[in-house]
Amino acid sequence: MRVQTPEPPAPTVPVAPATPTSADVARLAGVSRATVSYVLNNSRAVRISEPTRRRVHEAAEELGYVPHAAARSLRVGHSRMVLMPAPSVPAGPLYSQFLNDLQWALGRLDYTVVQYGGMGLRGDQAARAWAELRPVAVVVPSGGLGPQGVHVLKRSGARAVVVMGPERIEGAHTLLLDHREVGRSAGAHLVAAGRRRIGVVIPREAGHEVFSVPRLEGVRRAVEGTGATVTELPLGYREEAAARLAGRWRSLRLDAVFTYNDEYAQLLLRALQDERVGVPDETALVGADDLLLGRLLRPRLSTVRIELPSGRELAELVDRAVRDPACVPQVHSTLAARVVPRESG
């Protein structure tokens, strides 16, 4: 045990003014660190006299004191940080909006939302990196995390791990977002409209497989047993690529195409029109996501409208899971998709 060491003769103006701690505030206010903590946290358990409160607040203000989040959460044994991986591929407006809602809603519930740049670490590597931050909850699109990773996170104190994706993951809450449903709607719509040879655009750009694969799979399901065929059409998001595809369009003998989303639809539509392929007469065209841009095309684009669960809902799910540790991880919602028929198919 050792006496509080009095500071060594300090330079009157320290070169790098150290960041003030609660001890500095205490010293300046002439109280103990405990009192500082009570005052600044409005601790209900302890009554502090008004004059003391004022002195503490003034001292904190004067020093520009900012509490040290890491130290706090180290002491109390948990944080209120909700971690999400930062999307590694530019997120569309739909998903961006969803994320914003989620952040806002979690903020209202007094969580701190943090998007972590996983930087290409994958699987357990990523889970490890996230676990180091000891988040109270993790929300993650499926694909990046296996049951392994979920286990790591839970063991390191995460009270809730929510996976958004097409399939259940052992140990995690699942927000069921099955994009096969998107493809299924589109496929069913086209078949019902009498189309027989359906092309499906698959983006060449990396990072889209998460959606494109299930959407393709959905189309396959929809045409099953109808005698219609499905043709994969890999397509890069570039004008020349679209032109090439359109150039061999007639040889493909397709009478319909589902374009993954509205942006690829726009790309392909222009190329088809440049080749004088009639849309929708010769080829029906259906996009997805129901972006405004689709309504601006000529012909107006038929599309699949996707209803994501609201950010608020997900936030409440997270909150419930955090507060009730015994709560059994479970599937919680589902993605709804329906075709909005317009002029292109």
Add this chain to the structure above:
Amino acid sequence: MRVQTPEPPAPTVPVAPATPTSADVARLAGVSRATVSYVLNNSRAVRISEPTRRRVHEAAEELGYVPHAAARSLRVGHSRMVLMPAPSVPAGPLYSQFLNDLQWALGRLDYTVVQYGGMGLRGDQAARAWAELRPVAVVVPSGGLGPQGVHVLKRSGARAVVVMGPERIEGAHTLLLDHREVGRSAGAHLVAAGRRRIGVVIPREAGHEVFSVPRLEGVRRAVEGTGATVTELPLGYREEAAARLAGRWRSLRLDAVFTYNDEYAQLLLRALQDERVGVPDETALVGADDLLLGRLLRPRLSTVRIELPSGRELAELVDRAVRDPACVPQVHSTLAARVVPRESG
């Protein structure tokens, strides 16, 4: 001083298996916590025998040990966290790409990039919240942070604060992104093409003022002294709003319009065409951002191409600023913009 309390008779299977600490690893490996730390950090300062290393690694593996980032950074006195506010309005592809590059580049330099959901706190409030996390650096679009905020962050240990925006901020490094330049290019181009009455679309949606105000200002500068006039055209990103604007188009007597960006250009173009306003004959149309979608329109959209500095450059700036604390905060780069003339104006 108190003897290490032997655990109270522990249940054989703890209900909530506490997250393992380095002490647990030490215990299992039969070594001290110090040794564990040395081994797991590959400490060069100390030689540890190979058998010991193995035992430690095995113990860590078996327990699923994950180090506690907060505890570490508390001890060492700093983190390698670079903090950025999460964009509160869906970021366009241009900015998204920039952010991704930046994240990747910072990751390569061994920083941990974290996007923090500021949740509508503004100014010093936000700076305070960020400072609590004790990031080693902060990268922030201007507008959210004054000299005050910069000071708070620096005082709480941030070695670098980089502001991206049109103006210098006291105490911060500035990545000069002056969007007036975007408007200036567009304006100059239109004036040079003989246009006299120039409309400028201002998005009604909140969160775009950061760009729309300087872009408008830039157009104003460009026409100054040319006799041409500038008319503000507030426009919501909705079809009906565009239709209304187009409906009164001829009464506005404009012969050119700069639409803030390519998406608003597409919106307005369709509405103008529905009103049989000739583009570019009657009205020239210039967008911004040079998105692919502009090239897909008929007529192909003239636009302002923006050259953001690369994420790698900014990452290096951050790194330099972090490593050299004495480095004087300074303006560091600038936004380049040039018109890509196509068919619409």
Add this chain to the structure above:
DNA sequence: TTGAAAGCGATACCAG
């Protein structure tokens, strides 16, 4: 009403 002190988990100094 206030203060002393234990301790969260990890690191690094200094003895052995």
Add this chain to the structure above:
DNA sequence: CTGGTATCGCTTTCAA
């Protein structure tokens, strides 16, 4: 080569 141990900033019991 390895093990005590003080320490980072903060919260919280327990005593005064």
